[in-house]
Amino acid sequence: xxxxxxSTANPAVKALRRLQRRRERDRTGxxxxxxxxxxxxxxxxxxxxxxxxxxxxxxxxxxxxxxxxAAGIEVVPLGAExxxxxxxxxxxxxxxAVARRFATGLPDLAGADAPLVLVVEGVEKPGNLGAxxxxxxxxxxxxxxxxxxxxxxxxxxVVRASLGALFALPVALAPAAETRAWLDRHGIPWWASSMHxxxxxxxxxxxxxxxxxxxxxxxxxxPSWLADPERVIVVPTPGPVASLNLAAVAAVLLFEAVRRRSxxxx
Amino acid sequence: xxxxxxSTANPAVKALRRLQRRRERDRTGxxxxxxxxxxxxxxxxxxxxxxxxxxxxxxxxxxxxxxxxAAGIEVVPLGAExxxxxxxxxxxxxxxAVARRFATGLPDLAGADAPLVLVVEGVEKPGNLGAxxxxxxxxxxxxxxxxxxxxxxxxxxVVRASLGALFALPVALAPAAETRAWLDRHGIPWWASSMHxxxxxxxxxxxxxxxxxxxxxxxxxxPSWLADPERVIVVPTPGPVASLNLAAVAAVLLFEAVRRRSxxxx
Numbered sequence: 001x002x003x004x005x006x007s008t009a010n011p012a013v014k015a016l017r018r019l020q021r022r023r024e025r026d027r028t029g030x031x032x033x034x035x036x037x038x039x040x041x042x043x044x045x046x047x048x049x050x051x052x053x054x055x056x057x058x059x060x061x062x063x064x065x066x067x068x069x070a071a072g073i074e075v076v077p078l079g080a081e082x083x084x085x086x087x088x089x090x091x092x093x094x095x096x097a098v099a100r101r102f103a104t105g106l107p108d109l110a111g112a113d114a115p116l117v118l119v120v121e122g123v124e125k126p127g128n129l130g131a132x133x134x135x136x137x138x139x140x141x142x143x144x145x146x147x148x149x150x151x152x153x154x155x156x157x158v159v160r161a162s163l164g165a166l167f168a169l170p171v172a173l174a175p176a177a178e179t180r181a182w183l184d185r186h187g188i189p190w191w192a193s194s195m196h197x198x199x200x201x202x203x204x205x206x207x208x209x210x211x212x213x214x215x216x217x218x219x220x221x222x223p224s225w226l227a228d229p230e231r232v233i234v235v236p237t238p239g240p241v242a243s244l245n246l247a248a249v250a251a252v253l254l255f256e257a258v259r260r261r262s263x264x265x266x
Numbered sequence: 267x268x269x270x271x272x273s274t275a276n277p278a279v280k281a282l283r284r285l286q287r288r289r290e291r292d293r294t295g296x297x298x299x300x301x302x303x304x305x306x307x308x309x310x311x312x313x314x315x316x317x318x319x320x321x322x323x324x325x326x327x328x329x330x331x332x333x334x335x336a337a338g339i340e341v342v343p344l345g346a347e348x349x350x351x352x353x354x355x356x357x358x359x360x361x362x363a364v365a366r367r368f369a370t371g372l373p374d375l376a377g378a379d380a381p382l383v384l385v386v387e388g389v390e391k392p393g394n395l396g397a398x399x400x401x402x403x404x405x406x407x408x409x410x411x412x413x414x415x416x417x418x419x420x421x422x423x424v425v426r427a428s429l430g431a432l433f434a435l436p437v438a439l440a441p442a443a444e445t446r447a448w449l450d451r452h453g454i455p456w457w458a459s460s461m462h463x464x465x466x467x468x469x470x471x472x473x474x475x476x477x478x479x480x481x482x483x484x485x486x487x488x489p490s491w492l493a494d495p496e497r498v499i500v501v502p503t504p505g506p507v508a509s510l511n512l513a514a515v516a517a518v519l520l521f522e523a524v525r526r527r528s529x530x531x532x
Contacts, residue, residue: 041507131511131513131514134507134509134510134511134514135510135511135514136505137505137506137507138503138505138507138508138509138510138514139503139504139505140503140504140505140506141505163507163509164507165507168505168506168507169505169506200528202525202528202529235521236524236528237404237405237406238405238406238524238527239402239403239404239405239406239407239434239435240403240406240434240435241307241400241403241404241429241430241431241434242404243400243404243429244400244401244404244517245397245400245401247397247513247514247517248397248400248401248404248513248514248517251510251513251514251517251518252517252518252521255501255518255522256521256525258502258504259468259522261504262466262468262502263468
C-alpha cells in the first residue's frame with residue numbers, strides 16, 4: 001500500500017470527485033466504481049482498474065485489497081475525511097476504484113446460443129438504467145442496448161443501481177436503426193412493447209433468440225419500432241392504473257422469456 | 267377562489283411544508299398530495315380533500331379546479347414563491363392538495379372474485395413502495411399489504427412514485443401473523459418468494475385467488491413465511507447476477523398471475 005492520504009485538498013481526492021461529472025469522465029476515459037461488491041464485479045468482468053482507494057480504519061475489505069494487489073493495482077489508503085470528500089455516496093466498506101471506460105459498441109453475438117437481448121429507449125434516469133441492467137443480468141440476457149445517444153452508462157448512479165451488473169453483460173449504445181440492423185444480422189427477432197399494442201406478450205414466441213424493446217413511460221418508443229403490428233406487444237394491465245414503468249415492463253418481458261426457455265414444450 | 271397567498275411566511279405555506287414530516291402527518295391526520303394526476307386519482311378513490319392549492323399564473327389545471335369547486339373543496343391560489351416553499355418537489359402543473367389520511371387496516375375482500383393480493387415486507391424506501399403499488403394497481407391486485415409497522419404510505423415519495431396508485435386500491439399495514447390469519451379467513455392461498463426457494467414461480471397455481479409475498483432484498487422475508495416449502499417459490503435467475511430487487515420480483519410474480527388468469531387452460 002502507498003502512504004495514506006488525509007487531506008481533502010489532495011489532488012487525488014479532487015480528481016476522484018471530479019469523476020462524478022460526465023465531462024471529466026469523457027475527458028479522462030475514467031470512471032469511479034464505489035463499493036466492494038461492485039468493484040469485485042468490475043474485476044470479474046475484465047474491467048481495467050487503475051487504482052483502488054480504501055478508507056483507513058475498521059472494516060477494510062482485505063479480500064478485495066489482496067486481489068487488487070495480486071493484479072498489480074495500486075492500493076491507496078484514504079483518511080475518513082478524504083474518503084468522504086472523494087465518494088459520491090456513503091460507501092459501505094469504504095472502497096472506490098478508478099476504472100477505465102470500456103467500449104460500448106454493439107457486441108458480436110455470433111457465438112451465443114439463442115441470445116436474449118434487451119433494448120431500451122428513453123430511460124429517464126441513470127438509476128433506472130442501473131435497475132434494468134440488474135434485472136437483465138439476472139435473466140441471463142446476452143446484451144442490453146440503450147438507443148439514447150445521451151446515455152452515460154458510466155454515471156455513478158448506473159453503477160450503483162446495477163450493483164455492478166453493468167460489468168456482468170455487454171452494454172451497448174446505438175441508434176435504433178443501427179440496432180435493428182445488428183439484430184437482423186444476428187438473426188434475432190425482436191418485439192417492441194407498447195401500451196397501445198393489442199397483442200399480449202404471452203403470444204410472442206420468446207422461446208428462442210429474442211430481443212425485447214422497451215421505451216420510456218413518457219416518451220414511448222420511436223415510431224420506427226412500431227411500424228409492424230406483428231412485432232408490437234403489450235403487457236396487459238387489467239387494473240385501474242394502466243401505466244407501468246420501464247423497469248417493471250422490462251422485468252415482466254425478460255422473465256416471460258426465461259419461463260419460455262425453461263418450459264420449451266409449454 | 268380565495269385571495270392569493272404570496273408570502274412564504276404565510277401560516278398556510280408553513281403548515282403545508284410541515285406535512286412533509288411524518289410527525290406532523292401523524293399529529294394532524296393530514297397528508298399532502300402533489301400533482302394534478304395524483305390529486306385526480308385521490309378524488310376518484312374517495313379520499314377526503316380539505317383544500318387545493320394552485321400556483322398562480324400560466325397552466326392552472328382548470329378541470330381539476332372546477333372539479334374541486336364542485337365538490338366544495340376550498341381552492342387557494344399561491345404565488346410562485348409561496349408555492350415553491352410549500353411543495354416537496356417541483357410539481358408539474360402546480361397543484362397541491364391537503365388530504366385526510368384514510369384507514370389502512372386489512373380490508374374485507376369477501377365480495378372479491380378470485381382476489382390477487384400482494385404482500386410486501388422490508389421495503390427499504392418509500393419510493394420503492396410507491397413503485398410496487400403502481401405495478402400492483404396495473405396488475406389489478408385487490409389489495410397490497412405492507413408487513414412493516416414503520417411504513418408510512420402517506421409519505422410524499424410513496425404518493426409520487428405510485429403516481430396516485432395509492433388511491434386506486436386498498437393499502438393495508440399489518441404484522442405478518444395477522445396478515446396470514448386474514449388470508450386464511452378469506453381462503454386466499456399464499457406463496458412466499460425467496461431467492462433460496464427451489465420451486466419456480468411458474469409451478470405455483472396462480473390462476474385463482476392468490477397472495478404473493480415478497481421481501482426486501484437485504485432482509486428477505488420473516489422466517490414465519492418460509493416454514494412450509496410448498497409455499498416457497500423462487501424467480502429463477504439464470505444469469506450471472508442472482509439477485510433481483512423487490513419491485514422486479516413483484517412485477518414478475520404479479521404478471522405471471524395475470525397471465526394465468528388470462529389463459530385459464532394454459
